[in-house]
Amino acid sequence: MTTTLTLLDLCGAVALLLWGIHMVQTGVQRALGPQLRRLLGVALGNRVKALAAGLGVTALLQSSTATGLMVASFAGAGLLAVVPALAAMLGANVGTTLIVQILSFDVARAAPVLVLVGVILFRRGSEPRTRDLGRAAIGLGLMLMALARLMEVITPYEDVPALRILLGAVATDRIIAFLIGAVLTWAAHSSVASVLLVMSFTQTGVLPLEAGLALVLGANLGSALNPVIEGARDGEAAGRRVALGNLITRTLGCAVALPCLGLIGPALVTLQPDLSRAVADFHTAFNLALAVLFLPLLTPFAALLRRLVPERIDAHDPGQPIHLDEAALETPPVALGAASREALRMADVLAEMVGGAGEALTGGDRGRVAQIRRMDDTLDRLNAAIKAYLVRLDPEALSEADERRVAALVAFTTNLEHAGDILSRNVMTHAAKRLKRGLAFSAEGEAEVGALLARLTANLSAAGAAFLTEDPRAARRLADEKAVFRDLEARATEEHFRRLRAASAAGGPVPAEAAALYPDLMRDLKRVNDHLVAGAAYPILESRGALRASRLEAP
Template identity: 90%
Template sequence: MDTTLTLLDLCGAVALLLWGIHMVQTGVQRALGPHLRRLLGVALGNRVKALAAGLGVTALLQSSTATGLMVASFAGAGLVAVVPALAVMLGANIGTTLIVQVLSFDVARAAPVLVLVGVILFRRGATPRTRDLGRVAIGLGLMLMALARLVEVITPYEDVPALRVLLGAVATDRLIALLLGAVLTWAAHASVAVVLLVMSFTQAGVLPLEAGMALVLGANLGSALNPVLEGARDGEAAGRRVALGNLLTRALGCLVALPCLGLIGPHLVTWQPDLSRAVADFHTAFNLVLALIFLPLLDPFAALLRRLVPERIDAHDPGRPIHLDGAALETPPVALGAAGREALRMADVLAEMMGGAGEALTGGDRTKVAQIRRMDDTLDRLNAAIKAYLVRLDPESLSEDDERRVAGLLAFTTNLEHAGDILSRNVMTHAAKRLKRGLAFSAEGKAEVGALLARLSANLSAAGAAFLTEDPRAARRLADEKAVFRDLEARATEAHFRRLREAGRIAGPVPAEATTLYPDLMRDLKRVNDHLVAGAAYPILESRGALRSSRLEAP
């Protein structure tokens, strides 16, 4: 019975450690995610800056996987080459060791203070960022509590024969220890948690230092497995190269370091007698040495990765551009035509999303919500590919008309993407809420929603035609639709509240969510129409001086 309770206590402490790490990661991502992503994008100009940015971003996120996903998205969109992306991952691997270094000191007494401060910020914070930072403080406090509890649980049982037998194989065979560390990290998706766990076992005397170092090598290897396994199923070739490159650098490092642990251990203990700190120092030194060795070799290493992971042509992938010919960049009019054809593919995807939105809003098919959100990802990928393609045009070879067309392309594709975001994030949220809570529109409401979606589809077709022909008459007709759509939205909202008042007189007060869902939906559909007008009509009218700078009357 005591053994069972102790095992449950140990598992609970590990779970608390994992949950604390999760809270820190999600809190930092919510509070600082866009800023970290922007910082990462700016620093990708050369490998040294990229390494420093990867280190800093990961030190805050405490997840090299999250940093890797950011870099893979940049690489997949063609916004960054493989070399700086690999440099970011080298820095990210160092960044994950910093929290381990901090927690290797005796800072457990700070846990209650961190939790207290975190709860105050989370409960009393006036802004979402303040509450997210409170979540980070709570997560750090939980991590410290979990580590202290691990030591308390392990210490009395370090001489238990069953535990000694279980860890005997790990202590005597470095390869088994490395594989165990890799499997645990792969399963937990958190190398920080596994390294901290190894530090606790080593400090308690349950594991010898050499076995602890082998487990740390396995943790470094395991943290690089998940991005490779996930990228093998889907993902751009550039992103898969970054993930594979990160795995290969760590695998080569483990291959060299594993036989040398017998030599490293005694020198490490002489320099750092505290075994917990020795494990943390080995973890940091391993990643620092890898960065110093591979940073100068990234060019030939990237060439090798391009051979190992060639571009994969998937004709059925709707998010893969099919018209963006790199050879056409030498001839701007041809390249702009290719980008225009790709932009019309975005319009086709958006049209399909509108059709699915109608079914999700008025029918009962829950799968349409997820399907439309996947199509929004397709829009995002096409938009990113078009922008990356246009950036590659030589500015000196562009005429004035070419520059105007580039501006029109960017306006059209950006507004299509924003329209898709509204359909995916806002309109589909309304649809999911309606399905989840069993809400239903009245027959008149369904008719009004259907009419607005039909009008949106017609306006999308008109937007595509205006973008293609650049005809000012088509642009003016589309621009007039903005006022028409505004009036339709106002009339539909007024009719909705009239129906609610009539229903309230008959059946009593109407639920609050029934009064807000429909007007919010009308407003979001109007916003989609606004983006269609802004993306297709306004650039044409503005280039011909037919667009007023303001709707306000002159004072």
């Protein structure tokens, strides 16, 4: 019974450590995420600046995975070459060791102060950023408490035979220790947690130093596995190159360092008798050495990665999302950027549908009708994939700005999907009826339909730009198009009936079906435009208080 309770105590301390790390990461991301992303983007001009930016951003986020996702998103968008991206990852690997360095000192007494300050900031802060920084302080305090509790749990049981037997294989075989460290870090998604645990076991004498160093090497390799595994499924070539390059550098470093641990261990003890500090120093020195060795070699290394990971040239299902990176869900700003890129793909599909609708309405191509209906299925699938992706975001990791962006994304994609439904079900029904029954618009009518479709295409481009930039001026110009379209529909319908009356007065035929089809078509095209305005312009204007609740005059 005592062993079971001790095991539960140990697992609880580890869980508290992982939760503290999660709170630090999410708190800093919510408070400083956009600024850090902007800093990273500006500093990625050359490899030295990129390395420094990766180090600084990761030191604050305490997640090389989060930094890697930002870098991969820049590379995937074509904004960043492979060389500075790899340099940023080398810096990120060094940056993630800094919190380990801090916690290797005896700072456990600061835990209550950090939690107290964090709670005050979280409960009393009037600004979202203040509350988020309070959340990060609470997380750091919980990490310190968890480490202190680990030491308390481990120390009385360091001589228990069962524990010695369990760790015997780890202590005697550095390969086993290395593999265990890699698997544990891969499962926990945190090299910080793994290294801190190794420091605790080594400090209490449960593990010899050499075994602890082997576990640290495994933790470095394990933290590079997840981006490669997840990127192999659906990542873009540029992002997969960065992830694979990071894995290769760490693998080569581990291959060199692992056989030398018998020499490294005694040298470390001579320089640093404190075993916990020795583990932390080795972790930092290993990543610093990789950065120094590989930074001058990144140009040929990038060329090798381009050969290993070529661009995909196979035909792609248009309804299959290509930007919704599963790994990005841990970093909301990156995930929202990925979802936004997928939403713009929906806008591109809708633009093709509008262009095809013009050919179906004024030409004689029956295949266009079926093609546009298939493209509506593509819109439906992309819309469903984006919503399912957004639902998987952790609500606690979202800032207020992130939540507004989620709402804007849902509004944009939903309205694009509805606009596609109108084109597929209504407008294409008119086109199919016209082709089947041999109906024709007048020359003036065809010109009016063409002008309305051209304006609709321009408004679709404006909607995509407004959605992407969130510029209130672009949103207001797009919103003005709703009134313009209303006037164009009314004028076109009036002109249509004027032509019908003139034909009737002249004694000519007045086909009832054509007379009914034209105003219905005008109304449906106006409804498509209404969805563009509602999806792109209204969320921006509403967030700035620039929308009235009703068009009705006050009584």
